Amino acid sequence: MDSLTQIILGAAVGEAVLGRKIGNKAMLYGAIAGTIPDLDIISSYFTDTVSALEIHRGFTHSIFFSALFAPIIGWLVSKYEKYKSFKNWTWLFFWCLVTHPILDAHTTWGTQLFWPLDYRLAFRTIFVIDPLYTVPFLTFLLLALFQKRTAPKRRFYNNVGLIISSSYLLLTFGLKAMAYNQFEMALKKxxxxxxxxxxxxxxxxxxxxxxxxxxxxxxxxxxxxxxxxxxxxxxxxxxxxxxxxxxxxxxxxxxxxxxxxxxxxxxxxxxxxxxxxxxxxxxxxxxxxxxxxxxxxxxxxxxxxxxxxxxxxxxxxxxxxxxxxxxxxxxx
Known part of the structure; x- marks a missing residue:
């Protein structure tokens, strides 16, 4: 998905994991973590076009990458932040890193979620930019952002955004099945x-x-x-x-x-x-x-x-x- 959508997803997941304890910093770190997997585009500056395409959404978009780097980043952040829980920081970064490729798996390009296995998971149910997914998600995230850290409404708004966006993703599978059926019938006729x-x-x-x-x-x-x-x-x-x-x-x-x-x-x-x-x-x-x-x-x-x-x-x-x-x- 596009960078804005991944930032929103990362911020919402960060809030869900650690928002009650550290407030807006959970959204901030979540948003940062939500962009990290796309750093693989740097490969385009060091290799040829074809190799860069093959690398894109590979290692950095895998469960292995999330499991490997979440504790490393979590440890680094726990050393300089006032909130010192290494375990909770690790959970925040793991979920923010891994939800990025899970979302990307719904696009046409897909992701190598199970790297190093040479298999690209691509559901092809959503375009890389889809306002129907992003705009409602962003709206509820902003509503949560301006609530106090411990306010019930903050968690409510964030959860609503996550539920609506996830429900829309599920809906796209049904829409795809309906469209697929129409194409099949047209080819047969x-x-x-x-x-x-x-x-x-x-x-x-x-x-x-x-x-x-x-x-x-x-x-x-x-x-x-x-x-x-x-x-x-x-x-x-x-x-x-x-x-x-x-x-x-x-x-x-x-x-x-x-x-x-x-x-x-x-x-x-x-x-x-x-x-x-x-x-x-x-x-x-x-x-x-x-x-x-x-x-x-x-x-x-x-x-x-x-x-x-x-x-x-x-x-x-x-x-x-x-x-x-x-x-x-x-x-x-």
Whole structure:
């Protein structure tokens, strides 16, 4: 999830664990702990694009990391804070660290919660930014913040925020199941043979859902809103995996394929090859659009070494996407 949401979650969890004893400092330390797992983005400054993608939401987003570093941070904080309980500080940091990847597991990218096992948990039930999750959560956290440390209302407001946000997360599983069922029925009615079907919410909401459908020769992308009245339409995108040629055997190409879980297409533009990660969809709802959210130019140097360079996103595309989303959410 986005940094603001993780800060809010960390602050609320910190308050739930230690708010009665140390007041607003519980929220402060919780908010700090809620951002620590995302420090793995530093890896992008020390390694190549593909390796950085593979590292992201790996070790620092695992239960192992939380269990290892919670007592270390807890011990350090207990040494200089007036409140000296090493045990309670450790519990605060453990829960604030571990709830971060648990929340991230609901997104499309997912997390390696069980690192070092090579398994990325991704429920794909919520977009990385979802106001319906974040805004109510923030509202009740602020209400709690301005109450006295021992006031019953403080704990009440914080608990309400945690309950509402958690309930919304649970609701998204039901919404995903309903959308998945609609896509399945549409594929059956249209007599489309497919190998795999994945669904995810579109940006900023859980009303409009998108589907990636893998067939033998191409991918299909479709959208479904709970307000739709007309049948689901699918747009076809050729896989074009053959365009890679001998590059398919290169280590970095294989690594990128693992990162994208095999959901990728290759496009050729002006004698340049581009790798499109289909898991995160397009920056446009227009038919036949090719501007994927994660699109990388494949470059090969004189020594045959392969690198991936992410293409620059156009702000105008993002603005247009927001307009299109608003219209499409209301139904087809």
């Amino acid at each position: 249209q007599q489309i043979d497919y190998v795999e079907l994945e669904t995810k919410p579109s940006p900023f909401n859980t009303v409009l859902w998108s589907a990636n459908v893998s067939t033998k020769e191409q991918y299909l992308i479709g959208y479904y809103s709970f307000f739709d009245e007309n049948p689901i339409q699918f747009e076809a995108y050729p896989k074009n995996h053959e365009l890679l040629g001998d590059l398919i055997h290169k280590e970095k190409v294989q690594q990128m394929i693992r990162v994208s879980k095999g959901w990728y297409s290759i496009t050729e533009e002006k004698d340049r090859l581009y790798y499109n990660d289909l898991r995160f969809g397009l920056l446009s709802l227009q038919p036949k659009a090719q501007n994927f959210v994660f699109k990388y130019e494949i470059k090969v140097d004189d020594l045959g070494q392969v690198t991936f360079v992410e293409t620059v996103k156009n702000r105008e595309d993002a603005k247009q996407l927001l307009k299109d989303l608003w219209m499409r959410i209301k139904g087809n």
